[in-house]
Amino acid sequence: MSSGTLYDKVWDLHRVAELPGGSTQLFVGLHLIHEVTSPQAFAALRDKGLSVRCPERTVATVDHIVPTTSQSRPFADPLAEEMLSTLERNCAEHGITLNGIGSGRQGIVHVIAPELGLTQPGMTVACGDSHTSTHGAFGAIAFGIGTSQVRDVLASQSLAMNKLKVRRIQVNGRLAEGVSAKDLILHVIRTLGVKGGVGYAYEFAGSAITALSMEERMTLCNMAIEGGARCGYVNPDAVTFNYLKGRPEAPSGEAWDRAVQWWRTLVSDEDAVVDDEVVFEAATIAPTVTWGITPGQGLGIDECVPTLEQLEPGERPIAEEAYRYMDLQPGTAIAGVPVDVCFIGSCTNGRISDLRAAAAVARGRHVASGIKAFVVPGSEQVAQAAEAEGLDQVFREAGFEWREPGCSMCLAMNPDRIEGRQISASSSNRNFKGRQGSASGRTLLMSPAMVAAAAVLGHVTDVRNLSLQPTA
Amino acid sequence: MNSFPSGPVDQVVGTALALIGEDIDTDRIIPARFLKCVSFDALGDQVFADDRSELNGEHPFDQQQFQGASILVVNGNFGCGSSREHAPQALMRWGIRAVVGISFAEIFYGNCLALGLPCATAPAETIAALQAKVLTSPALPWTLDLETMTFASATDQWAVAVDSGPRQMLLSGRWDATSQLLDQGEEVKRLMQLLPYLNGFIAQ
Secondary structure, X not given: XXXXXHHHHXXXXXXXXXXXXXXXXXXXXXXXXXXXOOHHHHXXXXXXXXXXXOHHHEXXXXXXXXXXXXXXXXXXXXXXXXXXXXXXXXXXXXXXXXXXXXXXXXXXXXXXXXXXXXXXOOOEEEEOOHHHHHHHHHOOEXXXXXXXXXXXXXHHOEEEEOOOEEEEEEEEOXXXXXXXXXXXXXXXXXXXOOOOOOOEEEEEEOHHHHOOXXXXXXXHHHXXXXXXXXXXXXXXXXXXXXXXXXXXXXOOHHHHHHHHHHHHHOOOOOOOOOOEEEEEEHHHOOOEEEOOOOOOOEEEOOOEOOOHHHOOHHXXXXXXXXXXXXXXXXXXXXXXXXXXXXXXXXXXXXXXXXXXXXXXXXXXXXXXXXXXXXXXXXXXXXXXXXXXXXXXXXHHHXXXXXXXXXXXXXXXXXXXXXXXXXXXXXXXXXXXXXXXXXXXXXXXXXXXXHHHHHHHHOEOOOHHHOOXXXXX | OOOOOOOOOOEEEEEEEEOOOOOOEHHHHOOHHHHOOOOOHHHHHXXXXXXXXXXXXXXXXXXXXXXXXXXXXXXXXXXXXXXXXXXXXXXXXXXXXEEEEOOEOHHHHHHHHHOOOOEEEOOHHHHHHHHHHHHHOOOOEEXXXXXXXXXXXXXXXXXXXXXXXXXHHHHHOOOOOHHHHHHOHHHHHHHHHHOHHHOOOOOO
C-alpha cells in the first residue's frame, strides 16, 4: 500500500498505464449510467463495433427525465419516453442492470448507488454527471465525466485522466443547532469561490466532518463541484462502515471483516502532504442562502446582498449581472425575500434525513397562501422509508405535494419547472440563470429545513426561529 | 459547418468571437431542455438559446459580424457546472473549433479535449485585450498555433498556454483516447485481478 492521502492511494491502486499524451489510464471500479448522457455513448460503441467491457461493473437507472406525478408508461412526453426506451434497449443489449421505475431500486443515481451499497471506500466511481462527486463521501474517488468518456469507460472500463492536487478543507468544532451540511458547503463555496477548487480534489476533514452522518457527508461532497473541485471526499470511518453494513451490494460475512480491514488502510496518513489546506470554524457558520446566479453568491441568513464596494473587483461584473437578473438590490436583507415555489429534493438533499429535517418544520404548520411547495424523494427506497414513517402525510397535511422520485426541478428536464420570473427556494445545487426551467426564473439555494421554513412563511427566514417537531 | 476534427490538431484558423463574462456555465451554453435527445445533431442551433433569446438578436452568436467565427474568446471558469458534453457539442456544431480563455472548468475541458477542441489559456489582461481587438475587428482572421503556443493575426501575436498532456494529445492526433485505452486490455485485466474489492477483499 502506497502512502499519502486517500486520493493518492486510490489513484495508485487504479493506475493502469501512463499514456503517450502524458495522462494516466485509470481503472473505473463502478460506472453509473443514466438516460441523458449515455445514449450517444452507446451509439458511438455501435459505430466502432465495440462491446461493453465490464457490464457487471456498470449500473443504470433513470432519473433526470422521469415525471414525478404519474410515472406510468409511455410517458406523456415522447422525447422522455424515447430516452428511457433507448436506455432500456442499450442495457438489455449489453447485459447491464437497469434499476428501472417500480424496481424498488430506482431513483437519482447519486442516491441509489450509496443506498444499495454499490458505492464503497477505495473505489473509483465515474458517471456522466457532475454530481458524481457525491460518492466521495465514502472515501471513493468519484468524478463526473462527459459522454465521450462514458463511451471510453463502457469500452475499456478505464479513462484517460490527469491527477488532481489535494486541498484539505479542515472544519473544526461542531455545526451549531439548526445548521446543516448544506449550509457548511454553501459557506465553503462562498468563501473559496466557484473556481477556487479547479485543479483540486477536496478532502473534507476535521472534527466537524467526522461528526457528520453519511447522508450529510454526501450533501457536502455532492457540491464540491460547485466549488470547482471535480472530486470531494471524506476519509472512511465507523460512520461509513455502519452505513454500509447490511446494504444489498455491500460485502457480507467474512468478506465484510476483510473489507473493513482494507478500508481502514486507505485513510489519509497522518503525515500525508496535501497541496493546500484551508481551515474553517464550524460554530461560526449560519444557515446559508444564495442570493445570486452562482452557488458562490451566498449569504448567512442575517446578512444583506453585498454592495459592489464590499466585493473583490473580479466578482463585481457577475454581481451586477445577478442584481439585475435576480431583481435584488445591494443592501437587501436576504431574510424576508418572498418566494413563489419551494422544492425539496435532488441528489444534494433528497435523502431520508433531509425529508425528516423538512418534515420537522412542516409538521403542524401550513404552506403560506399562494406558494407552490413540493417534495420529491431521491429514490423509491427513500419514498418508501418516508411513507413508512408517515412523512408523506405530514407534508400533505401541511400543503406540500408529495411526488414520485427523480431529479425533478433541480434542472427541470421533466415537467416540474418554475414559470416566468418566479423565484424558488430550492434544496438543490445550482442557481444558474434558467436552471429550473424558465429562462428568466430565479433560484435561492438553501437547506431542506430552510426551504420548508420559507414555504410556511412565504419568504426566506431563519429556520432556527421556528420550533421544530421532529419525528419520534 | 466544417467537419469535426480528426487526426492531429496543430492549428485552428478563422475569425474570432468574443463572449464576455465570468463563470459561464454549461446550463447557459445549452439549457437542460435541449438535453432531451438521443443524438447531438440538433444542438448547433440551440447553443446559448436562452441568453440569445434574452438579447433578441444582439447576442454575439447572433450578431452578423461574428457569423462564421471558429475561435471563441472567453473569460474565467468557462464551462462550469453540469458535465454535459452537449455543451462543447453545441459550440462545435455552431462552428467553434477552438476556445481561448482565462480558465476552464475541469470537466468541460476534458470533454473538449475528447472532441479535439483545443482550449488555450492566457492571463486576464491578454484576454481583455484580445476581446477588445475581436470586438473592434470582427473580420480579422486569427491562427491558434499549438506548436508555437501563439494566438496571432496579421497585426498581433499573443502567447497562450495549453497543458503539456492535452497539447501532446492534440498535436499527435491521439486526443481520442478510446484506442489507446483499448490497447491496454491485458493491463486492465491484470489490475482487476489485484483490486481487493473485485476479489472478495482477499489480499493478493
